[in-house]
Amino acid sequence: MREQVLELLxxxxxxxEVIEINDLLGLKTSEELRELQATLDQLVSEYxxxxxxxxxxxxxxxxxxxxxxxxxVNKKGFGFVILDKEDDLYxxxxxxxxxxxxxxxxxxxxxxxxxxxxxVVRIIKRDLKNLVGEIAFNDKGKPYLILxxxxxxxxxxxxxxxxxxxxxxxxxLVRIDKELGKKKYLASVVKIIGHKNDPGTDILSxxxxxxxxxxxxxxxxxxxxxxxxxxxxxELSGRKDLTNQVIFTIDGDDTKDxxxxxxxxxxxxxxxxxxxxxxxxxxxxxxNTALGDAAFVRGTSSYxxxxxxxxxxxxxxxxxxxxxxxxxxxxxxxxxxxDAKGKVVDYDIFPSYIRSxxxxxxxxxxxxxxxxxxxxxxxxxxxxxxxxxxLHKILRKERVNRGYINFELDEAxxxxxxxxxxxxxxxxxxxxxxxxxxxxxITANETVATHIYNMDLPFIYxxxxxxxxxxxxxxxxxxxxxxxxxxxxxRDLTPKSMQNILNQLKxxxxxxxxxxxxxxxxxxxxxSKDNIGHYGIASRAYTHFTSPIRRFPDLVVHxxxxxxxxxxxxxxxxxxxxxxxxxxxxxxxxxxERAADDAERDVLDMKMAEYMEDHIGEEYDGIIDTITNxxxxxxxxxxxxxxxxVQSLKGDYFTYIPELLAMxxxxxxxxxxxxxxxxxxxxxxxxxxxxxxxxxxKVDEENGNKEQES
Numbered sequence: 001m002r003e004q005v006l007e008l009l010x011x012x013x014x015x016x017e018v019i020e021i022n023d024l025l026g027l028k029t030s031e032e033l034r035e036l037q038a039t040l041d042q043l044v045s046e047y048x049x050x051x052x053x054x055x056x057x058x059x060x061x062x063x064x065x066x067x068x069x070x071x072x073v074n075k076k077g078f079g080f081v082i083l084d085k086e087d088d089l090y091x092x093x094x095x096x097x098x099x100x101x102x103x104x105x106x107x108x109x110x111x112x113x114x115x116x117x118x119x120v121v122r123i124i125k126r127d128l129k130n131l132v133g134e135i136a137f138n139d140k141g142k143p144y145l146i147l148x149x150x151x152x153x154x155x156x157x158x159x160x161x162x163x164x165x166x167x168x169x170x171x172x173l174v175r176i177d178k179e180l181g182k183k184k185y186l187a188s189v190v191k192i193i194g195h196k197n198d199p200g201t202d203i204l205s206x207x208x209x210x211x212x213x214x215x216x217x218x219x220x221x222x223x224x225x226x227x228x229x230x231x232x233x234x235e236l237s238g239r240k241d242l243t244n245q246v247i248f249t250i251d252g253d254d255t256k257d258x259x260x261x262x263x264x265x266x267x268x269x270x271x272x273x274x275x276x277x278x279x280x281x282x283x284x285x286x287x288n289t290a291l292g293d294a295a296f297v298r299g300t301s302s303y304x305x306x307x308x309x310x311x312x313x314x315x316x317x318x319x320x321x322x323x324x325x326x327x328x329x330x331x332x333x334x335x336x337x338x339d340a341k342g343k344v345v346d347y348d349i350f351p352s353y354i355r356s357x358x359x360x361x362x363x364x365x366x367x368x369x370x371x372x373x374x375x376x377x378x379x380x381x382x383x384x385x386x387x388x389x390x391l392h393k394i395l396r397k398e399r400v401n402r403g404y405i406n407f408e409l410d411e412a413x414x415x416x417x418x419x420x421x422x423x424x425x426x427x428x429x430x431x432x433x434x435x436x437x438x439x440x441x442i443t444a445n446e447t448v449a450t451h452i453y454n455m456d457l458p459f460i461y462x463x464x465x466x467x468x469x470x471x472x473x474x475x476x477x478x479x480x481x482x483x484x485x486x487x488x489x490x491r492d493l494t495p496k497s498m499q500n501i502l503n504q505l506k507x508x509x510x511x512x513x514x515x516x517x518x519x520x521x522x523x524x525x526x527x528s529k530d531n532i533g534h535y536g537i538a539s540r541a542y543t544h545f546t547s548p549i550r551r552f553p554d555l556v557v558h559x560x561x562x563x564x565x566x567x568x569x570x571x572x573x574x575x576x577x578x579x580x581x582x583x584x585x586x587x588x589x590x591x592x593e594r595a596a597d598d599a600e601r602d603v604l605d606m607k608m609a610e611y612m613e614d615h616i617g618e619e620y621d622g623i624i625d626t627i628t629n630x631x632x633x634x635x636x637x638x639x640x641x642x643x644x645x646v647q648s649l650k651g652d653y654f655t656y657i658p659e660l661l662a663m664x665x666x667x668x669x670x671x672x673x674x675x676x677x678x679x680x681x682x683x684x685x686x687x688x689x690x691x692x693x694x695x696x697x698k699v700d701e702e703n704g705n706k707e708q709e710s
Contacts, residue, residue, distance in 0.1 A: 001039045006059070009049065015056035047084075047104070065109050067118065073101045073151040081107050081118050087470070089118040096120055098182055101151035102127040128176045131156070131187065132209045134196060135163060135170045145174060145187065148205055150689075155184040162188035169196045171205045199420035202610075202687070203307045206602045210595040212302045214309050219290035224315050227284055231320070231328045235283065236353055238566075242333065243355040246384060247277060249323050250360045250437055257301070257310065257317040258324065259549040261331070261356050262440055264388050271345065272338045272391045276444035277354050279321045280330040281548040282558040285312055296585070299592025301550035304603040305414045305422075310550070317549050325359040332558055334444040334545070338391065342398025347447050351566060357381075365433035392436040395443055403495030403538035405502065407515045412639040414607040422611040425638045441546040442537060448557065449543035453531055457564055458578035460553050460586055462542045464525040464535040466493050471521040476501075478517065481661050482674065484508060495538040510675030513625045526590040527553050529582040553589045556582075605690040608640045612685035612692045619697055624676045627663055629656040632672055634680050634694055642692035644680065649696065 008024055016024070018040060022033050040057055043049035047068040050060045060068060067089060073079040077093035079101075089107060091099075097120040099105050104125040107118035133145040135158065143158035143166065158166075159177065166172065171194055174187040193208060194201035204214065247263040263275035285291045295311050302309040310317045323329050331354050337346040358381065367373040368382055369389040378385075400406070415424035445462070452459045469491060476490050488500050498518070505514050525536065527544075534542035545561075548554040560578075563569045622642075626633035631645040646654055652665030654672075663672040672678070680694035 001035050002043070005036065005039050005043065006048070009057070009059040009062070012058070013062050015050075015052050015054070015058040017056050021057065050106075066121075067107050067109060068104065068124065069107075071096075071099050071101065071103045071105050071120075081105060090115065091118045091120060097123075099123050100126070100153050100183070101149060128185070130209055130211045131174050131176070132171065132193070132205050133174070135166045135172055135189075136168060145172070148209060153183060155181075157184070157186050159186060159188045162190075166192060167195070170194070171196050171201050173208045200307065202606060203304050203420070203603055206599050206606065207302060207304060207307075207309055209602075210599040212298070212309050212596065212599055216294055216313055217290070220294050220313065223290050224313055227315060227320060229319060231330060231353070235330060236328075238351065239330065240333070240350055240352040242275075242277065242331075242352050243328065245275070245354070246381070247275065247354045247356055248358040248360055248381065248384075249325075249356050250362060250365050250433060253361050253363060254306075256314075256322065257308075257549045258322045258356075258359065260437070260441065260546050261323045261354060262388070262437075264384055264391065266387060267337065270340060272387070272394075273335065274338055274391060274440060274443070275333060275335045276440055276546065277323070277331040277333045277352060278444075278546050278554075278558070279323055279549055280332050280351065280558065281312065281316070281321050281555050282332075282562065283330050284316055284321060285555060287559065291316075295552050295555060296588060297592075299552045299589050300596045302596045302599055304600060305607055306416055311552060312549065321549055323354070323356050325356050328353055328355050332545075332561060334447055336443065336447055338395070338443070340394065342394045344443065344447055347451070349448060349451060349561060349565060351562070362431070362433040362437075363429075365436075366431040369436075370432050388436055388440075389432060392432070392439045395439040396435065399439070399442070399538065400499070403499055405495055405498050405536050405538070407502070407519045408512075409516055409519065410512070410639060412604060412608070414604065414611070416607075422607040425608055425611050425640055427638060442539075442542075445543050445545050446537075446539050446541065448545045448561070449531070449539075449541040452543075452560070452564065453541040455564065455570075457560075457570060458529060458575055458582055459531070459560060460543065460556050460582050460589075461528055461531045462525060462534060462544050462553070463528045463530070463532045464537070464542075465523045465532060466535055467498075467522045469493060472498075475518055475521045478661065479505070479514065481659065482508075482510060495535055508675075509677075513623070513675060516625075524594075526593075527586040529579070529586055551589075552592075553585070556585055602690070606687055609685050609690045609692050610687040612640060612642070612682055613687060616682050616685060619679060619681045622678055622680050622694075624672060624674055624678060627656060627661060627672070627674055632663060634678060640692065642680065642682065642685075642694040644678075644694045644696055648683075648693075 004025060008021065018037055022036055027033060027036060040049060044051045048060060049057050050063060050066065051057055067081060067083060069081040069083045071079050071081055079091045080088040081091060082088055089109065091107065099120045103123050105120045106122040106124055108121050109116055109118055131147065133147040135143055136146050137143055143160060143163040145156040145158055147154060158174065166189060170192055172189045173191040173193060175190045176185050176187050178186040180186055193204050245263050247261050249258050249261045251258055259279040261277040265273040267273055285295055291312065298311045301311045331352045333352040334347065334349050336344045339345050358377065364375040364378060365385060367375055368378055368385050374382055411428040413426050413428045414422050415426060417423050449461060472490055472493065476486060479486060486501055486504050488497060490497065501518065502515060505511050508514065525534065531541055533540050543557055544551055544554045545557045546554065548558050620636045622634040622636045624632050625635045631643050633641050633643055635641045652668045652670060654663050654665050657664050661674045679697040681697050682692065683695050684693035
């Protein structure tokens, strides 16, 4: 029905009532009419079809002057409507019409003379879930909520009875009970997260804002009582015994949820046999159970500074499912034969059980394969590690040759004290050991995806679409403004062409900035039941198979592998059911991944600001990584970023010249450009707003004297 409706509406440029659409489709029965209505309702909810005030339907693509999307508001009052298939649409503060952050809005598109802009005509849906804030009391003693998200400009009164256990400064999650006015609501406290000064409350407040909760609920806890602490010998039946093989894990120093183990052998024909053995979470987290439902709702584990909110309970993630050292664990294995050119020439995918010989760390593995130093307890594994390093380099070369795009972006790590206070910000170390595991996991993911794709069965893929030409052209214009010339046809949107662009920029001082900007020009990877390939990895078929402890799609992939390869269930009933359910699973998984990423970013920004609160007055060398009309953002070597406000620039009137990507003084012509190295002083930092403010420090290069830029 869905396809029929979309095909019909594609050629209709005038809104139609449901009965008119029914007649045009030639539907005869009341059951068909009800199915049509349900289909239209679903398409409206997905913002594919627009429902007019007159009760008619029209395909949104056939209304060029009308757009529907989610509003993202800047702290300065303006915003952007996020559109799925088009560039974001700018909305000036005077055209908000009462809309706030995360509202789904209907906007009218108009030309401002400079660009297309949007004017909010109607608020279709207001996101009032997961509202988190601080309890305060007015002069009459009545409680109200100060929202953590200051871009949600809402006035929220709190029901007094629900707040009876609250004190000033409590961070709470609330539920909206009633609308009192256009932006005014009555709400009830549903969860006291903690006092704002209590350790961990800051991170949990952000987690709750994104619908990430630490509690699993009574039904899950009850099911956990039946989960054993050790593998039941009965569970080993029908699985391949790999306990006699040299299999081990490599993870970070503090990793407790270990879901992948590896093994390697050099064959007599010169090829490599690589084993990737993944925790069989699907054996314990089954469909139509409270555990399974909770994993679906969460979608992913969330890693927020040093706080982990797991997708499945710690009893599973750190216990029976984790591939801990010297204990038997159930696994799904993908064992591949790989030739000297990095091609998988043979493979097998099967249920297994293993006993990991050692829990290795990246740091100590890098000592072995990078520095030739053998830590205590690693001597018996040196040959295997060196062989793995040899294979990893072969796989990496093969991947690069076909177009793998390596953006080489640095990541920051927050170091906290025992009270959860940020005491340092450092760059994450990434050496051969980290890349080795990455390459092995990518190879296993591709092998599994290709196998099921060739069977033409319903599956969940990790997909990454080709970037839009306009986005890449905008990026190339930016590169040109900086004075660099790139050879090659940028209209050729193959992964190799993007790789070529990055390679030509590698020696430029702005490389890290440009690499980040090019990444932002790409579409985001997501989950889908339809395989369109993975652009960034240059892969024709890709999935996520290797992390079922922390990602729901991986868990689903394991269930599907068992259904198809072990149970041999490929009936039409199964296929039809999966064709429908995988759409919802992919959508939910993609949404929860974005929520976890946003929460991680917010926690990082907050903790960086908290760290800098203790460093006000200190000076740093940094690089200008963004220039706007209100100032310049400067990034420090540890990746902390702060704003140099244009009003703090002394000695001249500075103006942002977008066509030059520069801030230029009107009289002195003093110029600040993207990528310039500058000396800054931290003048303000706020954990509450997650903002850091810098001022420029002038350096007298002849004698090294310093003073405030003037």
